[in-house]
Structures are given as structure tokens and as C-alpha cells.
Amino acid sequence: MNGDRVIHLKPIVRGLRLALRSVSFPMLRSIRFLIGISTLVLASKLSAQDTLSKIPVVFSAAIEGGILAVENYERTSVITTVPAITILGVNSIFRSRAAISMFESGRVSGYGDVYVGHQLKSRSRITLAVEGEAGVGTYRGKVSGHFFQTGIIMGMSESIISQFHVSNAFDTARYTAVSGAVVTPLKMHDLAIVPTLRFTHARGRMFGELLMETSYERERLQLVTQVGMTTDPSAHRILAALPSASISATLRILKPVAITFNASRFPPDFARGMSASSQLSLGISLARSFPKSLSATPVFPSQSIWIQSDKSDSLNYLTLRISGATTVEVRGTFTGWKAMPMIKGKNGEWKLPIVLPSGVYSIAIRVDGGSWDGPSGLARAQDEFGENYGLLVVR
Amino acid sequence: MRYLSENLLKIALLLTIALVIESSIGAGALHAQHSAALDKRIPTELRPVLQAILDSAVTAGLPTASLADKALEGVSKKADGDRVVSAVRALYQQLKTVQQALDSISAAELDAATVAYRAGTTTAMLKTVQNSLPKRSLVVPYGVLGTLVQRGVPVSDAVNAVVKEAKRRKDDQSLLALSTALERNIAAGLPARTALIRAQKIPDAVIDNERGGTRRP
Numbered sequence: 001m002n003g004d005r006v007i008h009l010k011p012i013v014r015g016l017r018l019a020l021r022s023v024s025f026p027m028l029r030s031i032r033f034l035i036g037i038s039t040l041v042l043a044s045k046l047s048a049q050d051t052l053s054k055i056p057v058v059f060s061a062a063i064e065g066g067i068l069a070v071e072n073y074e075r076t077s078v079i080t081t082v083p084a085i086t087i088l089g090v091n092s093i094f095r096s097r098a099a100i101s102m103f104e105s106g107r108v109s110g111y112g113d114v115y116v117g118h119q120l121k122s123r124s125r126i127t128l129a130v131e132g133e134a135g136v137g138t139y140r141g142k143v144s145g146h147f148f149q150t151g152i153i154m155g156m157s158e159s160i161i162s163q164f165h166v167s168n169a170f171d172t173a174r175y176t177a178v179s180g181a182v183v184t185p186l187k188m189h190d191l192a193i194v195p196t197l198r199f200t201h202a203r204g205r206m207f208g209e210l211l212m213e214t215s216y217e218r219e220r221l222q223l224v225t226q227v228g229m230t231t232d233p234s235a236h237r238i239l240a241a242l243p244s245a246s247i248s249a250t251l252r253i254l255k256p257v258a259i260t261f262n263a264s265r266f267p268p269d270f271a272r273g274m275s276a277s278s279q280l281s282l283g284i285s286l287a288r289s290f291p292k293s294l295s296a297t298p299v300f301p302s303q304s305i306w307i308q309s310d311k312s313d314s315l316n317y318l319t320l321r322i323s324g325a326t327t328v329e330v331r332g333t334f335t336g337w338k339a340m341p342m343i344k345g346k347n348g349e350w351k352l353p354i355v356l357p358s359g360v361y362s363i364a365i366r367v368d369g370g371s372w373d374g375p376s377g378l379a380r381a382q383d384e385f386g387e388n389y390g391l392l393v394v395r
Numbered sequence: 396m397r398y399l400s401e402n403l404l405k406i407a408l409l410l411t412i413a414l415v416i417e418s419s420i421g422a423g424a425l426h427a428q429h430s431a432a433l434d435k436r437i438p439t440e441l442r443p444v445l446q447a448i449l450d451s452a453v454t455a456g457l458p459t460a461s462l463a464d465k466a467l468e469g470v471s472k473k474a475d476g477d478r479v480v481s482a483v484r485a486l487y488q489q490l491k492t493v494q495q496a497l498d499s500i501s502a503a504e505l506d507a508a509t510v511a512y513r514a515g516t517t518t519a520m521l522k523t524v525q526n527s528l529p530k531r532s533l534v535v536p537y538g539v540l541g542t543l544v545q546r547g548v549p550v551s552d553a554v555n556a557v558v559k560e561a562k563r564r565k566d567d568q569s570l571l572a573l574s575t576a577l578e579r580n581i582a583a584g585l586p587a588r589t590a591l592i593r594a595q596k597i598p599d600a601v602i603d604n605e606r607g608g609t610r611r612p
Contacts (some may be wrong), residue, residue: 083586160578333464336434359537360507362468379542381514384482385474391510391545393538393574395567 093117110138113147115336129153177202191216207231211244222250230267242267258286319343320375325367327351332363332389339366361392434467441466441476448480448487455489458502461509489513497525500533502555507537514544520554529557535567539574547587556591 048281084097098112135147151165162181181198197209211228225248229241239314243270246264253259265278320342322328328342328350342350364387374390382388433445445466465486482483486509493508494500496518500508508521524536536557543553560569572597573594580590 069544331471333461333468337464337468357503358532358534360510360534360541377575379545379574379578381545383468383472384485385472385478386468387472391538391542393507393535393542393571395537395571 107137107140108331109140110143112136220252224248226264257284303358316354318354319345320350320365321348322350322365322367327368329366330363331366331372331393333361334363356394358395359393361394362389364389433463434470439472441470441479444480445483448483452487452490455491455494457487457494458505460502461490461506462473462486462512492518493521496522500525504533504562505536507534509543511537511541513546514541516540516544516550516554520550523600524558528561531561531565531568533535535570538563539570542574542576543591546590547580548577548591549588552588552591560595 009383059255080099080101082097082099084095087094088164091114095115096113099110103109114131115131115133117131130150130152132150133148136143137145137147143299149165154164166176166178177200179198179200191214193215194213196209196213198209200207200209208231209228211226213226214224216223224246226244226246228244230244231241244264244266246262246266248262248264250262251259260281260283262279262281318330320328320330325348328344330352331337331339332341334354334356340352342352345351362383363375363378365375366372372387372389374388378390378392378393380388380390433442433449434558437445446465449462452459452462462483465483466479469482474482489509490505490510493512494505498509507573511521512518521537524540525533528536540553540557543556548556556573557570558575561567563569577587577590578596580593581587
């Protein structure tokens with residue numbers, strides 16, 4: 001009935017984390033220990049449906065508490081809550097969140113931000129999206145800083161994403177920055193690699209940054225590493241660079257219990273006026289799945305598997321697009337589960353001539369002798385024998 | 396005389412073609428009388444129990460090719476014998492459940508419907524699809540339904556989307572484009588339901604030019 005509204009409110013417990021964390025900021029000459037942190041993430045999914053709109057709305061709240069000990073400063077306990085709301089439209093994403101920290105001494109600090117992203121075009125290989133983010137911080141009831149950023153993201157294929165951002169902030173240091181970055185996500189076997197090259201212009205100078213983020217995921221283990229180099233404007237050499245490194249490991253010992261570990265070291269961020277920091281944490285996590293590993297995933301990936309006929313020889317080919325592979329094999333219901341080598345084509349394409357009547361076929365591929373997996377671009381499932389496969393529908 | 400012999404030759408030729416067509420249709424039809432042969436790679440010790448399942452399938456009027464293939468899949472993946480037999484037996488039960496729920500369905504349609512059933516579609520929903528799309532092949536609708544449900548789209552939403560798209564265009568290309576667009580949207584980070592809503596907005600011009608459509612050879 002037009003106008004009738006059905007509201008489903010479903011509470012979801014996303015996970016529970018217990019971690020011991022040590023954070024240090026050498027430039028501030030202080031060491032902070034955050035001990036016995038517990039993070040409980042509760043999310044409620046409220047979907048309002050009527051005949052006019054079907055927009056999923058997600059409410060979530062994270063609560064973190066612990067003891068904060070700063071060198072040369074009294075120990076204090078702190079509780080931080082982060083309520084957030086996310087609205088996922090057909091072409092848009094809206095997210096708003098607020099972090100409120102209450103200290104033992106009665107002081108309160110807060111931070112809130114709003115993010116809006118909108119995809120302009122999604123039908124062709126080149127897609128565009130615009131995004132904007134604004135935040136404000138408070139301390140003892142007064143505005144202590146603000147942040148604004150706007151940007152354009154352009155996805156040219158599944159392997160190249162370029163980003164352009166203009167940022168302005170007034171916090172511990174004022175800065176206005178213009179940055180451009182090229183991100184090229186790659187996937188090989190169980191390893192995902194996201195190299196990022198970014199140039200930022202701020203404070204009248206240009207800063208270069210090269211980051212390499214890798215993620216390895218296999219059954220019980222997720223390993224995420226990040227190494228990078230940032231130009232050092234304080235050095236009197238052109239090629240002087242400051243290294244950064246981070247490693248995070250999640251080892252699932254018994255579903256959903258996992259041990260988490262993180263160690264990271266970041267150099268000072270001269271463009272944004274932030275000091276160097278290092279972190280070490282060890283904890284236990286209760287969650288249904290691994291956390292999303294890489295920050296830069298393809299925004300608008302193109303299709304990676306299809307069947308096409310070749311005009312030159314009138315044959316039909318099962319075609320896969322996999323960049324950087326040396327060998328690709330395929331097997332499935334249509335090969336009698338025998339591994340068939342695919343023929344390398346142009347632009348990372350791999351082909352196999354096939355004759356398939358209309359039907360639904362199970363298919364798995366193996367790249368460079370790795371493990372068998374369902375190709376991306378198809379709905380994937382796990383079979384009774386513990387392996388992943390993809391579902392290929394042929395008309 | 397010569398005229399008569401020419402006509403007899405034509406009739407014989409037509410009868411031969413008709414027999415070939417009938418036998419080829421019969422081979423793919425649900426009520427096949429012979430079971431698919433077990434591959435040579437199936438170990439000897441598994442053959443008797445697997446053959447018994449295949450024989451039961453023949454008796455029940457079920458297609459046996461997918462059962463033989465499941466056995467081969469397990470053996471190729473070096474699964475132990477008990478697991479292989481268990482997987483084939485489970486598929487047999489699923490085929491039987493789906494067959495009992497659907498009227499007069501071909502072997503390929505039953506296999507596709509079973510894929511959707513294994514993904515989480517109920518037999519009632521499969522029946523809804525069959526009733527909504529009379530006089531057409533249901534291989535692709537059931538196959539695409541299976542992929543949507545497998546990807547986390549709620550079953551009722553997936554059924555509605557498949558029926559709507561199949562009624563709108565009868566060449567199956569738009570259904571395949573729907574599945575492809577859903578994958579693309581999910582890979583871009585959208586939740587399954589939102590990804591489906593966006594995937595349903597594909598204009599026909601894009602569907603016709605969609606390289607990703609899996610075309611029949």
C-alpha cells in the first residue's frame with residue numbers, strides 16, 4: 001500500500017575486542033599506555049521500506065574504555081563512545097559519526113565528522129565519484145580545531161584508481177593541502193597488494209609519499225603490512241626519505257576468537273603538522289569475519305570474466321582478465337575437473353576455447369600454481385570439499 | 396518409379412532427422428533411462444556405492460550427470476571416500492526435493508534450480524519462478540537466482556528481480572547483465588541488497604553492449 005512504512009530494527013553485535021596497547025609520541029616526549037581496552041561494537045540495522053524508497057540505514061556505536069597513563073602526568077581513566085549513522089543510497093553514501101571522550105577528571109573532548117560520497121557515472125569503464133568530509137573537534141566545551149576535505153575519485157579499470165583531494169585544517173597546526181594519488185590494487189593468489197603514490201602540496205612545499213600495503217589472507221591467518229617512504233623536508237638532501245612501517249596480524253584460534261597483534265612506526269607528517277608515533281598492541285578479538293584488510297579497494301571494478309566469440313576463428317572463448325600472472329589454469333564441471341591451461345592474450349587476458357550448452361557451471365581458477373579459487377566477477381561459494389568455486393551461468 | 400523412390404528417400408531422410416532430434420532431446424530430458432558413466436578416475440572401492448546412488452536416481456527419474464560430476468569433483472580434489480559419497484548423496488536428495496516441488500522440468504533446468512536451492516532458495520520460491528515464467532527455459536533464471544542468493548541478496552528480493560527482468564526481456568541477456576552488475580556493485584563495496592537495486596537500473600543499451608554477458612556458443 002502506498003505510504004505504508006515497515007520498519008525493521010535488528011540489533012547486531014559485530015564483535016568484541018580486548019587489547020593491550022602502547023602508544024608513544026617521541027616528538028612530544030611522552031609515552032602513553034592504554035591498558036585493558038575493551039571495544040564493543042553494536043550495530044542496529046534500521047531499514048525503512050516503503051513504495052518510494054528502499055534505503056538501508058545502519059546505526060552503529062563503538063564503546064572503548066581504558067586507563068590512560070601519560071609520562072610525567074597523572075594516570076586517568078577514559079571512556080570513548082563513537083555513535084555513527086550510515087545511509088547507503090543507490091549511488092550515494094552518507095556517514096556521520098561523533099566521538100565523545102570522558103576523562104576521570106570530568107573533562108570532555110569530542111570530535112564529529114560528516115562524510116558524503118556520490119557516484120556520478122557507473123556504466124562505462126571510466127567512472128567518477130565526488131566526496132566531501134568535514135569534521136570539528138572540541139575540548140572543554142570549546143572548538144579546538146576543524147577539518148574539511150573534498151575530492152574526486154576516478155576509476156579507470158579495476159586496477160587503476162586516481163584520487164584528487166583538497167584539504168584544509170585548523171588543528172594543532174594550520175594547513176591547506178592539495179594532493180593527488182594513484183592507487184593500483186593488485187591481487188595474486190591469497191595476496192592483495194595496493195601501491196599508492198601520493199603528492200601533497202602544503203605549507204608552500206611539495207611532499208611525496210610512496211606506500212605499499214599488502215594483505216595476505218589464508219584460512220585462519222590475516223596478515224596486513226604497510227611500508228612507505230615520505231620525503232623529509234628537514235634534510236638537506238633531495239632524496240632523503242623517512243620510512244614508515246606497520247604490521248598487523250589476526251590469527252583465528254577458534255571461530256570467532258582471534259588473537260590480534262599490531263606494531264607500527266610512523267614518521268612525522270610535516271604536511272599536516274603531526275608528530276611521529278609508534279604503536280604496539282596485542283589483543284583478543286571476537287568477530288565473525290576478518291576485518292576489512294586494505295584501505296584502498298577498487299572503487300568501481302570492471303568485470304574480470306566473460307565468454308566471447310572471436311571473429312577471427314569463430315570460436316567461443318572463456319576469458320579472464322588477470323594482470324601480472326605467469327600461468328592460469330581453469331577447471332570445473334565443463335573440464336571434468338581436469339586442470340586446463342589458459343592461453344595468454346593481450347592486456348592481461350587469458351583465454352580458453354569452450355563449447356558450453358546453456359546451464360550453470362562450477363568453475364575454479366589457479367594462478368601461478370597457487371590454490372584453486374572462484375574467479376572474481378562471479379558469485380563464489382565453498383563446496384563440500386572445502387574449496388571455493390564460482391558459478392558461471394551460460395545462456 | 397523414379398519419382399516414388401525420390402519421395403521415399405526424402406521421407407526416410409526426414410524420419411532419420413526426426414529420430415536424431417528426438418534422441419538428442421531424450422538424452423537431455425529428465426526421464427533418461429540410463430545413468431551417466433562414472434569416470435575412470437573414480438576409485439574402484441567407491442564405484443559400487445556411487446553406482447547404487449546413480450541407479451536410484453535413474454529409478455527416480457533424476458538426471459545423473461551432475462551426480463557423476465560431483466563424484467568426479469570430490470575425487471579430483473582428493474577428498475576422502477566417505478566425503479565424496481556423502482556429497483553425492485546430499486546432491487541426490489537435493490535434486491529429488493527440487494524435482495518433487497517443480498512440474499515437468501528438463502534436466503538442465505533441474506540442475507540450475509538445484510543450484511539455487513543449495514544457495515538458500517526455498518522450493519516454494521522456485522515454484523513461484525516456474526509459475527511466473529511459463530513457456531520458456533528456466534535454466535538462466537534459476538542460475539541467476541542462485542548467484543544472487545549466493546551473494547547475499549534476500550531470497551524474496553532475488554526472486555522478484557529475476558522474474559521482473561525475465562518478463563521484461565526474454566533473451567536472458569538482461570538476466571546475465573543483472574548478475575554481472577550485482578557482482579560489480581558488491582565488489583565496489585555496496586551491500587548485496589543495495590547492489591541489486593542499483594544493478595536493476597541498467598539501461599537496455601548497456602545490456603546489449605555488455606561484453607560480460609555469457610553468450611551461448
